[in-house]
Amino acid sequence: MPLNLKYAIEASVFWPPADRVVPEGYKNQVNEADIYKFVKSVDGVDGVELYYPYDFTDIKEMRKILTNEGLQVSAVGPGIWSDAKWKNGSVTSFDETIRKEALDISKQAMYAASELGAEILTLWLGQDGYDYYFQTDYQRKWDMVVESVREIASVNEGITVGIEYKPKEPRTHQIISNASKALKLSIDTAMENVGVIMDIGHSFIAEENPAEEAVYLMNHKRLAHLHSNDNYGDWDYDMIPASVHFWENIEIFYWLNKLGYNGWINFDICPFREDSVKACSLSIKHTKKIVDFIKKIDISAFDSIMKENDALAAQEYLWNLLFK
Amino acid sequence: MASKKLKLYTGEWSFYHFGERFVPHGYFNNIPIDEQLAVLSKIEGLEGFGPIFPTGTHTNDPHNFIKLLNNYNLKVGPILVDHYGDKKWRNGSLSSCDEKVRRECIKLIKDAMDYAAEIPGSIVETWPGQDGYDYAFQTDYISSWKYLVESYQEICEHNPKVKVAVEFKRKEPRQKIFICDVGTMIMLFQDVGMDNLTGILDTGHAFMSHESLAEDIALLDQYNKLDIVHLNDNYRDADPDLIFGTCILWENLEMLYYLDKVNFEGWHEIEFGAPKEDRIKSLRLAVNMILKYKELADRIAEHSHEIDNNLKRYHYADNMNLISDLIF
Numbered sequence: 001m002p003l004n005l006k007y008a009i010e011a012s013v014f015w016p017p018a019d020r021v022v023p024e025g026y027k028n029q030v031n032e033a034d035i036y037k038f039v040k041s042v043d044g045v046d047g048v049e050l051y052y053p054y055d056f057t058d059i060k061e062m063r064k065i066l067t068n069e070g071l072q073v074s075a076v077g078p079g080i081w082s083d084a085k086w087k088n089g090s091v092t093s094f095d096e097t098i099r100k101e102a103l104d105i106s107k108q109a110m111y112a113a114s115e116l117g118a119e120i121l122t123l124w125l126g127q128d129g130y131d132y133y134f135q136t137d138y139q140r141k142w143d144m145v146v147e148s149v150r151e152i153a154s155v156n157e158g159i160t161v162g163i164e165y166k167p168k169e170p171r172t173h174q175i176i177s178n179a180s181k182a183l184k185l186s187i188d189t190a191m192e193n194v195g196v197i198m199d200i201g202h203s204f205i206a207e208e209n210p211a212e213e214a215v216y217l218m219n220h221k222r223l224a225h226l227h228s229n230d231n232y233g234d235w236d237y238d239m240i241p242a243s244v245h246f247w248e249n250i251e252i253f254y255w256l257n258k259l260g261y262n263g264w265i266n267f268d269i270c271p272f273r274e275d276s277v278k279a280c281s282l283s284i285k286h287t288k289k290i291v292d293f294i295k296k297i298d299i300s301a302f303d304s305i306m307k308e309n310d311a312l313a314a315q316e317y318l319w320n321l322l323f324k
Numbered sequence: 325m326a327s328k329k330l331k332l333y334t335g336e337w338s339f340y341h342f343g344e345r346f347v348p349h350g351y352f353n354n355i356p357i358d359e360q361l362a363v364l365s366k367i368e369g370l371e372g373f374g375p376i377f378p379t380g381t382h383t384n385d386p387h388n389f390i391k392l393l394n395n396y397n398l399k400v401g402p403i404l405v406d407h408y409g410d411k412k413w414r415n416g417s418l419s420s421c422d423e424k425v426r427r428e429c430i431k432l433i434k435d436a437m438d439y440a441a442e443i444p445g446s447i448v449e450t451w452p453g454q455d456g457y458d459y460a461f462q463t464d465y466i467s468s469w470k471y472l473v474e475s476y477q478e479i480c481e482h483n484p485k486v487k488v489a490v491e492f493k494r495k496e497p498r499q500k501i502f503i504c505d506v507g508t509m510i511m512l513f514q515d516v517g518m519d520n521l522t523g524i525l526d527t528g529h530a531f532m533s534h535e536s537l538a539e540d541i542a543l544l545d546q547y548n549k550l551d552i553v554h555l556n557d558n559y560r561d562a563d564p565d566l567i568f569g570t571c572i573l574w575e576n577l578e579m580l581y582y583l584d585k586v587n588f589e590g591w592h593e594i595e596f597g598a599p600k601e602d603r604i605k606s607l608r609l610a611v612n613m614i615l616k617y618k619e620l621a622d623r624i625a626e627h628s629h630e631i632d633n634n635l636k637r638y639h640y641a642d643n644m645n646l647i648s649d650l651i652f
Contacts, residue, residue: 016348017345018343018344018345018348019344019345019496019497020342020343020344020345020597021408021409021453021454021496021497022408022409022410022411022414022497023341023343023344023348023349023350024348024410024411025348025411026411026414027411081346081347082346082347083347084347084349084350084351084352087347087351087599087600088600126346131564131566131600132566132567132570132571133570133571168561168562169346169562170344170346170347170599172558172559172562172564172566231499232495232499234495234561234562235495235496235499235561235562237458237499239458239459239499240459243459243460244460270345272414272458272497273414273415273458
């Protein structure tokens, strides 16, 4: 089955983009009621990705808004990172009260996902990590994260819990930092409905080649979902896809097509200074151009080139096809 | 020869709420200025407090500010100009293509110089953190550099008796900041050509630019362009402003050895971000760490003649044997 992509925009794209230098944000706050109108106005969009309870708390109301705008939901994530109370972790906090609260929110997000027709839970454990050497007990953290993900996934086996990995920020070190650790975590849970979310930008920061990691994840049937954005390989700036890494993006979509990825791609971008709707439209446009391009590649011809490990022939083939 | 005492200060940043993009409102509540100063006055080894101009909690009258700090036995440290922390600077401040924005920034820094002129020995800090770009094909490098140079010339000419310091940093908040490393900063000094323009070495920024701190000190000292050192630490990839000395040992130690070697007499800022830790405990730890490293550097400095001889002969192993025996 060839690549079948549905395009989503994360609602948080329309939150005021702040950083530690300008915590009030570089743009004015968009009226919350208008966010979904803005999402719908993005060229080529099919759906929206949401965080519970940051984007919504009332499921019925949310469903009504989505129906009115004609938007599907790609995934729902538990909001267990954007508050000082999570500063020492969420589902791996050593404080039992905090951990329970994180698990409860995650289970509520599972329910919300199912009610809104989403099949994926976006579990990003951004505060679960450490900043200094000698600060945390790595063994205990790992046991807790496996146990927590099992507990969340057991709530509804019809929803896939996607573990979104990222090496750093807001912690200097996050425990689920790369594709292999996320894959190990999903296997350690021994649950079929646990998978990995590859955020292509996070993969660059982890110094991975996203195509290679996507192949391993798909071989294990654990690639649950995709987030797309770009950066310079050193920080998660959430830039417009393929604005920095060109060939890496071509290669990952080649393999997604070859192995038949059938699912969502969510644009998790952060246009600090740019017009958000234009930035999202450009993100989808770039991606569609890449998809159109890789579909022109003759897979059997390209397989023969790769069997020979012939990097020069591969380059020649691609350049001739791209810049003819 | 006894080594010099470090002139340590900290700024309002130590008491910040540490908001970031995932927790924009931060991890802490604000602490009133009097409480901040009371805490600082009780930390042995800290001499000064650096205000932020004009958004910080300094008083409008510099003489009153001196009096306020005197009450806590503190001196006025470098005055940091906030020309980065508002969305109006989002496309740059001193290098902005928008002349109105550029003029507003130049005026702001001149106002800070007027304030500093009333405080003996004071110095103005600038950090052109928003002056840069994020994407290829986003900016005109030629005109941006020209504006940056012209802006600093005008600022420095405003009062040649007041020193204006520049802080380099590779990235954040822009993905690419123009004044990104020590070499580019020295190029700026040469293009501007004013004696009162000087440099800041932020140790964390230098690590992010994959530089060696001691080498930076040696270079800046050759041009007589080092007036302030900011002390923090990181994993060489980003700028979390971790407590000095908690990540990288050798380069931090070598830096303190070189500061002594070049007879540095300027301010050392204790700069750290403590979103997850108690801020006051972090500050105390930072002072302790710096003083402990300084003690080690002083031990090494007593053997500087032998160390210099080993350097001349490229006898690295001999130096490391000597140094590790001295400190462990």
